Amino acid sequence: MFAKLRDSFKTRDFIFHDGRDLRRFSIAAHTQAACAAVAAITLSFSAYGVAQAAFSAVSMSGVLGQPTSAEAKVVQLQGKLQRMQSNVAAIKHAAEIQAARVERHQALIAAVLSGQRDSAALARELPVIDRKDAALAAEVIAPLRRVEAHQVQIAAQARRVAEQRYVETAGHVRQLGIAPERFSARRGAMGGPYEPVSSNVSTASANADAQFRSLFMTWKKLDSLEQGVIAIPSAQPVANVSFTSFYGVRSDPFRGVAAMHAGVDIPGSIGTPIYATADGIVAKAERSGGYGNMIEINHGRGIATRYGHLSKILVDANTRVKRGQLIALMGSTGRSTGSHLHYEVRIDGRSVNPIPFLQTADYLLAVQDRAQKAQGGLGGPAAN
Numbered sequence: 001m002f003a004k005l006r007d008s009f010k011t012r013d014f015i016f017h018d019g020r021d022l023r024r025f026s027i028a029a030h031t032q033a034a035c036a037a038v039a040a041i042t043l044s045f046s047a048y049g050v051a052q053a054a055f056s057a058v059s060m061s062g063v064l065g066q067p068t069s070a071e072a073k074v075v076q077l078q079g080k081l082q083r084m085q086s087n088v089a090a091i092k093h094a095a096e097i098q099a100a101r102v103e104r105h106q107a108l109i110a111a112v113l114s115g116q117r118d119s120a121a122l123a124r125e126l127p128v129i130d131r132k133d134a135a136l137a138a139e140v141i142a143p144l145r146r147v148e149a150h151q152v153q154i155a156a157q158a159r160r161v162a163e164q165r166y167v168e169t170a171g172h173v174r175q176l177g178i179a180p181e182r183f184s185a186r187r188g189a190m191g192g193p194y195e196p197v198s199s200n201v202s203t204a205s206a207n208a209d210a211q212f213r214s215l216f217m218t219w220k221k222l223d224s225l226e227q228g229v230i231a232i233p234s235a236q237p238v239a240n241v242s243f244t245s246f247y248g249v250r251s252d253p254f255r256g257v258a259a260m261h262a263g264v265d266i267p268g269s270i271g272t273p274i275y276a277t278a279d280g281i282v283a284k285a286e287r288s289g290g291y292g293n294m295i296e297i298n299h300g301r302g303i304a305t306r307y308g309h310l311s312k313i314l315v316d317a318n319t320r321v322k323r324g325q326l327i328a329l330m331g332s333t334g335r336s337t338g339s340h341l342h343y344e345v346r347i348d349g350r351s352v353n354p355i356p357f358l359q360t361a362d363y364l365l366a367v368q369d370r371a372q373k374a375q376g377g378l379g380g381p382a383a384n
Contacts, residue, residue, distance in 0.1 A: 087136060094137035097129050098144040101205075105151045105212055112158040112219045115370045122216075128205050152208050155215045162215070166222045169229065169367055176232065176356050178347065182301055183228025184221070229367045231299040233277035233357045235323050237307065237343050238266055238330070244340060247353040253337050262351035263306065263344035270311050270339045272330035276321045277305055277357075285317045291342065292334020295327055302349075308342035309333050 107121035134141070170180040245265035252259040280299035288294040291308035295315065298304050311331025315321060332339045345354040 090133045091137040091140055094129050094133040095140050095144070098141040098148070100124070101128075101208070102144055102147050102151065105148065105155070105208075108212060108216055108219065109151065109154055109158050111223070112162050112215065117223075128209065134205075148208055152211045155211045159215045159218050162218045162222045166218075166225060169222070169225055172367075173225070173229065173232070177352060178232070178303075180225055183225045183231075226367050226370060228301055230279055231301040231303045233299065233303070233305050233345050233354070235275060235277045236358065237274055237277050237305075237341060238268055238272055240268075241266055241358065247351075247355065254335070263308075263342050264354050266341045266343060268330045268339060268341065270329070270331050272339075272341075273326050274307055274310065274328040274330055274341060276323055276325045276327050278303075278323050280304075280321060282315050282317050282319050282321060282327075285313050285315055287333075290335035292336060293328070293331065294334075297321060297327075302347055304346045306342075306344040306346065308344075309336045309340060311339075 104121055104124055107118040111117045173180050243264050244267045247264055249258055250261045276297055278299045280297040283298040284296040293310035293313055295307045309331055310328040312329040315327045330339055330341050343354055344351050345357055
C-alpha cells in the first residue's frame, strides 16, 4: 500500500529566495509519500477527537434526548404540572374517602350506644380507598387511619352491648306472648354471582369493613325490634288503674251465665280522661254495639287496642295519635252496668290478656322512648 502511495508522488524541486541568495532543494517522491501518510493519520485522529467532543456536548445539552425549543419545553412543563395535579387530586380524594369512612363509623357507633341515629349517614355506602391512592396519600390519611383503627375496637364492644340489649328486649316481648321475629326487618331473596373483594383495597380497610358490617347487622336487628316495640301498648289508659273484671271466662253481668270477656274493666267516674297506650292510627271512632262509644287504634305489626263504653270520643278515625294522648272520656254507654273503661289488646285480630302489657310498662316505656328518640317522630302504622 505504501509503495502505491509512493508511486503517486514525483520528485519535486523548489527554489527559495531568502532576500539575499537563491537556494534550491528537492523533495524525493518517497519522502512526500511518507509525509502524506503521517498527515492523513494525524488528521484522522484529530477528526475522531473533535467528533467525540461534539457528541458529548450534544448529549449534555439534551439535544438528542429531548427537544430544545421553547414550545417543547412548555409542553414538558405542562405534562409535569398535570401529573402533579393528578397526584394532588388523588391524595385529596383519598383523604375525603377516609374522612367519610370515619364519619360513617361514628354514626353507627352512636346509633348503637346512645340511640342517636343519623339516618343520612347510615344510609351512605361505605367507600373504600384504592390501594395505589392509599400509598400515595399515606402521610395525609395516617391520622384518620389511626382513628379508624380505634373505632374498630369500639365496634367490637358496641356489638356486644347491642346483642345483650336485643336478648333482654326479646325476653320481655316473649313474656307478652309476642314472638320477637314479628318485628324483624323483612329481608327479600338474596343471590347474585360471586365477586371477591378487590385486591386494590387495603387489608386494613377490608378488616374494618368486616367489623362494621357485623356491627351494622346486629344494630339493624336490635333497631327493628325496638322500633317494633313502639307498637306494643305500654302506657296506662287511665291515671289510676284498678280492675273490676279481668280477661277470660266470667259470669255475664246481664245473663249470669259463663261468657268470654275479651278485655279488662277499669272503673272510674264519668268524664275520667282516657289515654292512648301506644302510638298509632285511629281505625274506628264510633258507636259499636255492646261497646257503646268505642275507639280502636291500629298500632301496626298486627297490634291494636280498643276502648269501650266512652262518654265522649275526642279523636277522629284515620288520625294519628301519640302514646299518652287524650283520646276520650270514660262513660257507661253500650252494654254497661256503670261508668268504667273496657280495655282490650288485640294481636292479629284476636284479643289477648292486657294485664301483662300493663305490668311490663316500665321496661317497654324505656325502650319505646329510646326508639322514638332515634326515630325522631311518632310511631305506628301509615295512615290510609
